Amino acid sequence: MTATAPPRRAPEAGPDSEKTAAGRRLRPRVAERLRQVGLPYLLLLPALLAELLIHIVPMVFGIVISFKNLTLFYIHHWNSAPWSGFDNYKAAIKIHQPIGQALLHSFWVTLAYTLLSVGLSWLLGTAAAILMQDTFRGRAVLRAIFLVPYALPAYAALITWTFMFQQDTGLVNHVLHDQLHVTSNKPFWLIGDNSFWAMVIVSVWKSWPFAFLALMAGLQNIPRELYEAAAMDGAGVWQQIRKITMPSLRPVNQVLVLVLFLWTFNDFNTPYVMFGQSAPHQADLISIHIYQSSFITWNFGSGSAMSVLLLLFLLLVTAVYLLVTGRKRGEADA
Amino acid sequence: MRTSSTSSRLLAATALVAALGLTVTACGGGSDDNGGSSNNDPASLKGQTITYWASNQGTSLDNDKQVLTPELNKFTQATGIKVKLEVIGWADLLNRILAATTSGQGPDVLNIGNTWSASLQATGALMPWDSAAFTAIGGKDRFAPAAIAAAGAAGKDPAAVPLYSMAYGLYYNKKMFADAGLTPPKTWEELVTDGKKLTTGGHYGLAVEGSNGAENIHHAFVLAKQRGSDWFDSSGKATFTTPANVAAVKQYVDFIANDKIAAKGDAEYSQNQTITDFATGKAAMMMWQSAATSIKAHGMKPDEYGVVPVPTPTANATGDAAITSMVAGINMAVFQNTKHKAAAEAFVKFMTSTPEQKILNGTYGSLPPVKEAQSDAAFQTPDLKVLASVLSNSAAPLPQVPNESQFETLVGTAVKDLFADAAAGKPVTTDSVKAALTKAQQQMPAS
Numbered sequence: 001m002t003a004t005a006p007p008r009r010a011p012e013a014g015p016d017s018e019k020t021a022a023g024r025r026l027r028p029r030v031a032e033r034l035r036q037v038g039l040p041y042l043l044l045l046p047a048l049l050a051e052l053l054i055h056i057v058p059m060v061f062g063i064v065i066s067f068k069n070l071t072l073f074y075i076h077h078w079n080s081a082p083w084s085g086f087d088n089y090k091a092a093i094k095i096h097q098p099i100g101q102a103l104l105h106s107f108w109v110t111l112a113y114t115l116l117s118v119g120l121s122w123l124l125g126t127a128a129a130i131l132m133q134d135t136f137r138g139r140a141v142l143r144a145i146f147l148v149p150y151a152l153p154a155y156a157a158l159i160t161w162t163f164m165f166q167q168d169t170g171l172v173n174h175v176l177h178d179q180l181h182v183t184s185n186k187p188f189w190l191i192g193d194n195s196f197w198a199m200v201i202v203s204v205w206k207s208w209p210f211a212f213l214a215l216m217a218g219l220q221n222i223p224r225e226l227y228e229a230a231a232m233d234g235a236g237v238w239q240q241i242r243k244i245t246m247p248s249l250r251p252v253n254q255v256l257v258l259v260l261f262l263w264t265f266n267d268f269n270t271p272y273v274m275f276g277q278s279a280p281h282q283a284d285l286i287s288i289h290i291y292q293s294s295f296i297t298w299n300f301g302s303g304s305a306m307s308v309l310l311l312l313f314l315l316l317v318t319a320v321y322l323l324v325t326g327r328k329r330g331e332a333d334a
Numbered sequence: 335m336r337t338s339s340t341s342s343r344l345l346a347a348t349a350l351v352a353a354l355g356l357t358v359t360a361c362g363g364g365s366d367d368n369g370g371s372s373n374n375d376p377a378s379l380k381g382q383t384i385t386y387w388a389s390n391q392g393t394s395l396d397n398d399k400q401v402l403t404p405e406l407n408k409f410t411q412a413t414g415i416k417v418k419l420e421v422i423g424w425a426d427l428l429n430r431i432l433a434a435t436t437s438g439q440g441p442d443v444l445n446i447g448n449t450w451s452a453s454l455q456a457t458g459a460l461m462p463w464d465s466a467a468f469t470a471i472g473g474k475d476r477f478a479p480a481a482i483a484a485a486g487a488a489g490k491d492p493a494a495v496p497l498y499s500m501a502y503g504l505y506y507n508k509k510m511f512a513d514a515g516l517t518p519p520k521t522w523e524e525l526v527t528d529g530k531k532l533t534t535g536g537h538y539g540l541a542v543e544g545s546n547g548a549e550n551i552h553h554a555f556v557l558a559k560q561r562g563s564d565w566f567d568s569s570g571k572a573t574f575t576t577p578a579n580v581a582a583v584k585q586y587v588d589f590i591a592n593d594k595i596a597a598k599g600d601a602e603y604s605q606n607q608t609i610t611d612f613a614t615g616k617a618a619m620m621m622w623q624s625a626a627t628s629i630k631a632h633g634m635k636p637d638e639y640g641v642v643p644v645p646t647p648t649a650n651a652t653g654d655a656a657i658t659s660m661v662a663g664i665n666m667a668v669f670q671n672t673k674h675k676a677a678a679e680a681f682v683k684f685m686t687s688t689p690e691q692k693i694l695n696g697t698y699g700s701l702p703p704v705k706e707a708q709s710d711a712a713f714q715t716p717d718l719k720v721l722a723s724v725l726s727n728s729a730a731p732l733p734q735v736p737n738e739s740q741f742e743t744l745v746g747t748a749v750k751d752l753f754a755d756a757a758a759g760k761p762v763t764t765d766s767v768k769a770a771l772t773k774a775q776q777q778m779p780a781s
Contacts, residue, residue: 071779072736075436076458076670098776167757168599191545191602191754276604278547278747280754295429297740298453299779 059311066304075300088305103306105281106289109196113285114264117203121260122253124204125211130245132212133219143216150209158273161202165189165274190274195283203270207260218252219245254325261321262314286310380414382677387430388421389445389664391498391698393631395421401697409684415677428739434669435459442672443681446494448484448663449548449732449742455486455493456736461668461675462491471495471683481703484661484731494665495682496703498695500624501725502552502659503641503717510537510618518642520649522585525619529595532618539595541617542586544753545604547746550586552660553621554749555732557582559657560647565745570735574745574775575768583749584767591756601750601757612639623662626717627699641717643724659729663703701725737778744774 065078066088074081094100132143149157164171166189173186189198226244235243268287271279277296279288290310294303386406392398398421406417420441422430428450434440435457446454454460461467463485468474474482481496504525506518514532519525529539543549558565563578573579589596596617600608609625611617613632621644629639644658666685668678684690691707701722702708708722732738748770756762 072453072457075432076438078436098773102777167602168597188598188602188754188757191750192758276545278743278750281751292743295432296743297777297779298432302779 062304063308065300066308068301070300070304072298075298078300081301084301088301089309091302092305092309099302102284103286103289106284106286109282109284110265110286113196113200113203113267113283114261116200117207117264118257118260120200120204121207121211122257124208125213125215125256126249128208128212129215129219130241132216146212147209149205150213154206154269155273157206158202158270161198161205162190162274165198191280193282195275195280199270199274199283199285202274203264203267206270207264211256211260214252214256215249218249222248250325250328258318258321261317265314266310379674379677379680381416382414382674383416383418384442384672384674384677384681385418385420386681387427387441387444388419389427389447390421390423391664391700393627395423401694405685405690405693409681412684413677413680415674415680417681431459438671440669440671442669442674442678444667444669445497446665446667448481448494448496448661448665449738451485451493451665452487452734453736453739454667455490459670460493461670461672461678462486462493463495464491467679468495470679471686476686476704476706478703478705478708478726480661480725480729480731481663484663484734485665487734487736494667495686496663497666497685498664498698498700499703499725500662500700501721501729502556502621502623502644502662503721503724504644505612505620505622505625505629505639505641505717507612507615507618508638508640510615518640519645520642522645522647525645526589526593526595529589529593529619533595537615538597538600538611538617539619540589541603541608541611541620542589542596542600542753543603543606543608544590544601544757545750547750548742550746550749550753551742552623552662552732553586554579554583554745555660555730556644556657557585559730560651560655562654564733565741566733566735566737570737572737572741572775572778574741574771574778580764580768580771583745583752583771584762584764587749587752587756587762587767590753591762598757601753623659624700624718624721626715636715636717641720643720643728656728657730659724661725661729661731663700740778744777745771748774 065081067083067085068074068078068081069084069087070078070081091097091099092103095104128146132139132146167173167186170189172189173183177183177186187194189195222244226248227240230240230244266287267285268291271283271285271288272291275283275288277288277292279285286306290303290306293306294300388398388402390398392401399419402419402421406419410416424447427445427447431440431444431446431454435454440459446460455462465474477496478499481499482492485492485494485496504518510532511518511528514528516528516531519528525540532539542553555565558576558579561578561582563573563576563582565572565574565579567573590598590601597611600611606628608617608620609622609628610632612620612622612625613629613634626636630636646658647655666682668675668682672678685694686704688704688706691702691704692710692712695702695707696710696712699718701713701718702710707713713719713722733741735741752762752767752770755766
């Protein structure tokens with residue numbers, strides 16, 4: 001407001017007051033500039049503070065704990081737990097020793113679970129998004145139905161799945177065995193080998209609507225003229241998907257796949273609700289494994305060390321992924 | 335293009351941080367405010383408010399509130415101390431206690447499963463019950479010795495006071511036994527023979543809760559004890575792989591694997607489906623602790639079933655071979671950090687008083703660990719009389735060692751996986767049982 005208002009005594013001002021007037025003109029400009037530069041930071045401050053409190057501080061605590069021998073004997077005064085150096089890390093990576101072996105097993109289970117779940121979710125999401133592009137009767141209803149799994153509360157949905165997977169009374173075996181006769185007996189889904197597949201099925205069911213939603217939004221941005229021009233040039237549907245749709249969706253896919261990968265790799269809800277505190281050996285996901293180490297066997301140091309290793313792995317995956325996809329996109333842009 | 339790349343990276347980075355936030359363990363700071371008042375003057379306690387975390391004993395959390403509220407009001411009327419009640423489900427209780435222990439901010443009084451006594455005792459979060467504290471609530475002698483033995487490590491002051499007691503018995507369906515011309519088994523051999531006769535036409539001799547880790551170790555404990563074996567040595571070191579322990583687990587898993595007297599589907603049970611199967615006549619027998627209320631809730635009348643002690647290797651066994659149950663039960667502990675120690679002790683005194691013991695245990699269908707209350711008419715039903723006799727004559731506490739919860743998880747999961755093998759038709763042999771127990775033992779942290 002001061003920048004535009006003329007000084008009231010300006011007409012009678014001498015040389016001295018001219019200086020003052022210049023000073024006055026300068027100061028508002030500095031203030032304005034400060035405001036312009038500072039305001040964004042000021043607006044970011046609450047988010048930064050929240051980020052610090054919610055993520056960074058606990059993460060630092062987690063890292064500190066990973067270097068401590070924090071067991072049930074010390075949790076009452078946890079900062080007095082003795083330092084253990086790299087012992088927790090050594091135990092976690094010694095893959096020929098029981099603790100390391102079990103962690104490695106759960107790592108492979110998690111990796112397989114993540115790749116399968118993300119791959120299938122992405123495929124389903126892409127197919128559905130492309131099919132939903134054309135207008136037809138009932139499209140809005142179908143879209144809404146597709147998004148139901150994404151909208152349901154996770155716990156309620158997962159517990160319903162566990163009911164459906166019950167060997168004796170579950171809907172899955174009822175359909176497979178009693179109605180379709182595709183299995184000679186009723187298989188178990190929540191224990192033994194199939195528990196892994198049951199978990200993958202539930203995870204895909206839960207994740208693919210998100211992929212669908214993101215890709216549908218991405219498809220809206222592709223100009224229809226591109227398809228019309230391609231069609232004029234004689235390109236078929238498959239060629240249009242390959243040459244127009246997929247390249248245009250690349251930025252969306254880049255983020256989508258990464259986010260799905262990270263979410264699925266860290267998935268805790270699915271195994272916890274389906275199997276409780278101790279998942280079957282075949283479905284021993286790393287999140288449950290770390291939970292057990294920390295909260296069931298009360299070895300927080302060991303659990304934290306495993307968490308940090310997981311963090312490093314995910315950082316590495318993310319960095320490599322962003323590097324590779326970024327370069328690919330750079331090439332495509334050039 | 336550049337902008338979109340930056341924003342996508344920013345989104346990815348944010349997602350990464352959010353995702354990682356899930357996995358990294360965080361602990362809140364611990365405060366050490368130990369200003370517990372030891373003022374025992376009843377008048378000074380008036381107007382104090384204590385918090386009480388009750389474990390879920392009734393049919394639901396609301397049911398517990400309904401049962402406990404009038405009793406707490408009684409206590410408030412008599413002492414002027416108000417009690418803020420929170421009923422916590424079993425799935426959450428241990429984690430809540432853990433969080434309270436770490437932060438130092440917990441309730442004044444809480445319920446714990448008696449198998450956790452030694453583990454929680456090791457954390458130092460619970461007030462030790464020395465002779466003075468016991469004297470304040472009427473003396474240690476008022477309680478059944480078995481219940482006291484399950485309240486903390488041997489040679490230390492108990493970490494808690496027994497509140498509700500339970501014991502395992504063999505529940506059998508009277509009509510199914512009469513139809514087959516059988517009497518309840520006394521030995522394991524008889525149980526298997528009877529079980530085979532009763533396994534017919536979609537009915538099974540026995541129901542087991544194969545995916546319930548705690549249930550698995552309770553039975554593994556008794557079966558090992560009957561062979562004179564324990565799961566920990568005197569120094570608290572795990573001894574999971576002794577031949578007797580291997581044989582004990584194999585005997586239990588064999589109910590599905592070899593004897594085939596339990597349904598394969600039982601391998602999946604973890605939500606008390608065993609009781610449903612028993613109460614609806616799908617299974618003729620089950621080994622369970624204080625199940626009267628649940629059986630009734632599923633529509634089976636009290637005169638339709640009987641309860642006898644769980645079988646032993648030979649008839650009229652003595653010593654360890656005669657152990658038929660772990661000492662099951664719930665204890666009451668006072669949080670070490672309480673600022674209302676005297677009020678908390680007064681509350682424990684009230685809850686363990688003979689009249690309250692009769693009311694609470696009578697309502698919940700459990701047994702009073704207070705000897706004086708046991709003779710009450712409410713506990714003279716045929717099944718409770720059997721369970722009371724088991725508790726005083728043939729029950730032993732689970733190993734009271736700090737690593738007990740690891741034992742529950744690791745051995746409980748090993749047995750669960752063995753049951754899964756049995757259900758899938760894979761052979762369960764002494765070697766496969768030993769391999770599973772060896773793996774469990776190797777994962778035990780050094781204590």
